[in-house]
Amino acid sequence: MSQYITLNIDGSDVSTPKGSSVMEAALRYGICIPHLCYLPTISESGACRICIVENIVDGKPVITSSCTLVAKEGMVIRTNTEKIRRLRRNIAELLVAQAPNSRALQDIAVKCGVKEVRYPFRHDDCVLCGRCVRVCEDLYQARAIGFIGRGSQRYVGFPFDVRPDFCKRCWACVDLCLMKETPCDGPMEIGKEYLCGKCESTIFAGQYDAGDCIRCDMGKGFGCTRHKF
Amino acid sequence: MHRRITSPENLEAVSRGLAAERDDGRVLMTVCGGPGCQASRCHDVASEIRKQVKDRELEKKIRLRVTGCHGFCEQGPIVLVGPEKIFYCRVKQEDVREILDHAANGGGAVERLLYTDPDTGRTVIHEADVPFYRAQTPDLLLQNRQVDPLSIEDYLAIGGYSALGKILAGMEPEKVIQEVTDSGLRGLGGAGFPTGRKWAACRAAYGEEKYVVCNADEGDPGAFMDRGILEGNPHAVIEGMIIGAWAIGAQEGYIYVRNEYPIAVEHARIAVGQARDYGFLGANILGSGLDFDISITRGAGAFVCGESTALMVSLEGKVGEPRPKDVEPVERGLWNKPTTVNNVETWANIPSIIRKGAGWFAGIGTEKSKGTKILALTGQVRNTGLVEVAFGTTIRTIVEDIGGGGLDGKKIKAVQTGGPSGGCLPESMFDLPVDFDLLQEKGSMVGSGGLVVLDEDACMVDVAKYFLKFLQDESCGKCVPCRIGVSRLLEIVTDITEGRGKPEYLDLLEDLGETVAQTSLCGLGKTAPNPVLSTLKYFRDEYEAHINEKRCPAHICKALIRYVIDPDKCNGCMACLSACPSGAIHGEKKQVHTIDTGMCDKCGICVTVCGRGAISVQ
Ligand SMILES: Cc1cc2nc3c(=O)[nH]c(=O)nc-3n(C[C@H](O)[C@H](O)[C@H](O)COP(=O)(O)O)c2cc1C
Ligand code: SF4
Ligand code: SF4
Ligand code: FES
Numbered sequence A: 001m002s003q004y005i006t007l008n009i010d011g012s013d014v015s016t017p018k019g020s021s022v023m024e025a026a027l028r029y030g031i032c033i034p035h036l037c038y039l040p041t042i043s044e045s046g047a048c049r050i051c052i053v054e055n056i057v058d059g060k061p062v063i064t065s066s067c068t069l070v071a072k073e074g075m076v077i078r079t080n081t082e083k084i085r086r087l088r089r090n091i092a093e094l095l096v097a098q099a100p101n102s103r104a105l106q107d108i109a110v111k112c113g114v115k116e117v118r119y120p121f122r123h124d125d126c127v128l129c130g131r132c133v134r135v136c137e138d139l140y141q142a143r144a145i146g147f148i149g150r151g152s153q154r155y156v157g158f159p160f161d162v163r164p165d166f167c168k169r170c171w172a173c174v175d176l177c178l179m180k181e182t183p184c185d186g187p188m189e190i191g192k193e194y195l196c197g198k199c200e201s202t203i204f205a206g207q208y209d210a211g212d213c214i215r216c217d218m219g220k221g222f223g224c225t226r227h228k229f
Numbered sequence B: 001m002h003r004r005i006t007s008p009e010n011l012e013a014v015s016r017g018l019a020a021e022r023d024d025g026r027v028l029m030t031v032c033g034g035p036g037c038q039a040s041r042c043h044d045v046a047s048e049i050r051k052q053v054k055d056r057e058l059e060k061k062i063r064l065r066v067t068g069c070h071g072f073c074e075q076g077p078i079v080l081v082g083p084e085k086i087f088y089c090r091v092k093q094e095d096v097r098e099i100l101d102h103a104a105n106g107g108g109a110v111e112r113l114l115y116t117d118p119d120t121g122r123t124v125i126h127e128a129d130v131p132f133y134r135a136q137t138p139d140l141l142l143q144n145r146q147v148d149p150l151s152i153e154d155y156l157a158i159g160g161y162s163a164l165g166k167i168l169a170g171m172e173p174e175k176v177i178q179e180v181t182d183s184g185l186r187g188l189g190g191a192g193f194p195t196g197r198k199w200a201a202c203r204a205a206y207g208e209e210k211y212v213v214c215n216a217d218e219g220d221p222g223a224f225m226d227r228g229i230l231e232g233n234p235h236a237v238i239e240g241m242i243i244g245a246w247a248i249g250a251q252e253g254y255i256y257v258r259n260e261y262p263i264a265v266e267h268a269r270i271a272v273g274q275a276r277d278y279g280f281l282g283a284n285i286l287g288s289g290l291d292f293d294i295s296i297t298r299g300a301g302a303f304v305c306g307e308s309t310a311l312m313v314s315l316e317g318k319v320g321e322p323r324p325k326d327v328e329p330v331e332r333g334l335w336n337k338p339t340t341v342n343n344v345e346t347w348a349n350i351p352s353i354i355r356k357g358a359g360w361f362a363g364i365g366t367e368k369s370k371g372t373k374i375l376a377l378t379g380q381v382r383n384t385g386l387v388e389v390a391f392g393t394t395i396r397t398i399v400e401d402i403g404g405g406g407l408d409g410k411k412i413k414a415v416q417t418g419g420p421s422g423g424c425l426p427e428s429m430f431d432l433p434v435d436f437d438l439l440q441e442k443g444s445m446v447g448s449g450g451l452v453v454l455d456e457d458a459c460m461v462d463v464a465k466y467f468l469k470f471l472q473d474e475s476c477g478k479c480v481p482c483r484i485g486v487s488r489l490l491e492i493v494t495d496i497t498e499g500r501g502k503p504e505y506l507d508l509l510e511d512l513g514e515t516v517a518q519t520s521l522c523g524l525g526k527t528a529p530n531p532v533l534s535t536l537k538y539f540r541d542e543y544e545a546h547i548n549e550k551r552c553p554a555h556i557c558k559a560l561i562r563y564v565i566d567p568d569k570c571n572g573c574m575a576c577l578s579a580c581p582s583g584a585i586h587g588e589k590k591q592v593h594t595i596d597t598g599m600c601d602k603c604g605i606c607v608t609v610c611g612r613g614a615i616s617v618q
Helices: A022-029 A082-098 A103-111 A131-139 A172-176 B008-022 B035-039 B042-055 B093-104 B140-146 B152-157 B162-168 B173-183 B195-204 B225-232 B234-248 B262-278 B308-315 B344-356 B358-362 B395-402 B436-441 B460-474 B480-497 B505-519 B523-527 B530-538 B540-548 B575-579 B605-609
Strands: A004-009 A012-017 A052-057 A060-065 A076-078 A146-148 A155-157 B027-032 B062-067 B079-081 B086-088 B211-216 B252-257 B282-285 B290-298 B339-343 B372-379 B385-390 B412-417 B423-426 B450-455 B563-565 B615-617
Touching (some): A012 A022, A052 A082, A082 B505, B008 B152, B008 B162, B027 B042, B035 B042, B035 B225, B062 B093, B062 B140, B079 B093, B140 B225, B140 B372, B152 B234, B152 B262, B162 B344, B173 B234, B173 B358, B195 B339, B211 B234, B225 B372, B234 B339, B234 B344, B262 B290, B308 B339, B344 B358, B372 B395, B480 B523, B480 B540, B505 B523, B505 B540
Parallel strands (some): A004 A076, B211 B252, B372 B450
Antiparallel strands (some): A052 A076, B027 B079, B282 B290, B412 B423
């Protein structure tokens, strides 16, 4: 039995190991799909929705997150249609308006083509991407932090808000946190937030080769403003 | 204990016996024991009947049955008498003597307890002639009237479990699935997914262990159709699930009941116990070799737990949060095993479909929406309650004929259908039939079956705000478009209602609404923009009045209304001045008074105390 399947992404036939997600297939092939909550080798959650693509089913596009979509033989995927770019830009706008002090979110917003923010800025210090929770559970098997509460009350915390003994103090959570770096000028004054995005966030570097942003051509498709031309 | 039934033939004989036993010439009195009637103390009426029948030795003449909800909750407690169903409404304990006198002596009806048709002013004797029931096509709600939910024998006597007997006597699972597919039944819990197709996929899915789940989480505010069925006729749901288990190849089933429904839980528990005693659940059901059993679980108390993937996670004992449906639950659901989740009403329709055939079911409804749907009719209409209509019935029929039109002669402006994340449709579209695809096309949905009637006093922007608030509070918070997007929608709509709206907000609402609908992870987020998008589509003028003229046409949005005193009418009696809790009214005795808009809290008390009608809202 073949261990590889072939699917079509943006017009190219892409061969990928069975069981991999559409996002992994695309990145490995050299098509960049922007993403936030996704971490290689760690379970996906589909929380940020930045990585949306169109999956063409019976001729009709179905929008879904590519990090959770398992690649299947013969699938047809579009990662950069006009509509996808607009919806993705809107999501990035929501994110940067929610937490403008994150260099990572400023970076992703600019990459996805956000030019103006139509909402009053908020000052959240967490966007609940869950990278920390998942690395703690999946990679370090500690489960020292988790999501608490529902909806707008939801936050990341320790059980009963006390650091448990089984926290290994590995700081993987901090390492991966989107809020780890502020924009170069430091935290913004309340009421004077702005769309910055002047420079790259290191959050996305070093994860795996294809994802390292080196201002390559890969993001041409979705109109990445970081690509070198 | 009861005799265990060991074969389909045996079942037939038992059912025939039970039906004959019930046909004993006594006059049947049916008391509705549904949630609405319970609130109006129907149990006092029932116990009074029981007591008097005993005291007056009427046991040979009268038989009492307390059933589940009949639908017309508004008029409860309801008592039906005899095979011709004399319809008494708003019955009180003291009325029982008179009703019994008439019933026992076969002498007509108690005139003063009959229903008066408000249009003609005449009383109506029989249930079938009550306008509320006339345009309905009851099947499930009819069964509700025929059985005592605590009596499996009642259910057997009306042909209950005969569908199970039929399939176990030699109907292959594939044949059962074909029958359900041919019937055209679609999921009645919200999404309208073809039930036969779901079952076929689940049967085809790879795995030894499979599950069937009944979704009775019903978290929509104001909805109680699933409660009505599970409380009123739990055996129909159980029989449906056993048939589903046979068709799919499942060994275990779960009924996931909303935590706030203790009676539904109790009735379901009792019914499952009775079904076990009779041998409809457990090992080797009816001697066919089918092993299947059902457990009952109480919900975790969140609206989002009704979403099928969240429900399964919750059943596994974890926090109920949706997961992406890129792998369908029919392949990997509960404990990662193939699982079919269906709604209470969907399951309850199965026995009738098998018993009467797919053709019967497919004969009711529209081209692509078959059978009937139970709706919870609420809001500003005369008659409220549960109504069961054939798909294809127009909204106008439901609102005007069944609902009896507006309250106090007010003009009806719109209906909000499909629960909190449904949409609003204006009066001009009331000729639309209830149909999954048509309503969706128009920006609303059938959903779980909520139908809220709004009259001219409703502000559509405020309505949108109300539902957005509910959805923001119920969002699980996992994904960005729903958690942040809905809160932004609410923020913008709130700005509009509070007079801070800007013209560009309307485009922003549309753009953001589409983003949330298209990119959210689960059905909650995908439908959450419906209330705002549909009101924006059909009542754009109201949004514009709020934004451009800073005016709320319905006088609902407090920030945009002003209380003023007409100087020509005011005689300076000071009644309003002393009544105003905010001290916003000034004036000397016998002089014209004025309201300081800045201090006014818009409570409206002054309007009610002014004897001269001098105060109005602008
Ligand atoms: C937020 C949300 C809440 C839901 N709540 C319910 C519910 O209370 N009861 C229900 O039967 N279905 C509910 N559903 C629909 C279920 O996800 C699922 O579609 C349904 O149970 C499948 O059964 P059906 O095909 O018989 O309708 C809900 C869906 C969403 C997105
Ligand atoms: S703390 Fe950081 S990594 Fe964790 S969920 Fe929040 S933003 Fe994401
Ligand atoms: S759409 Fe809303 S309810 Fe559904 S997963 Fe996302 S945040 Fe949770
Ligand atoms: S990266 Fe796929 S949803 Fe966040």
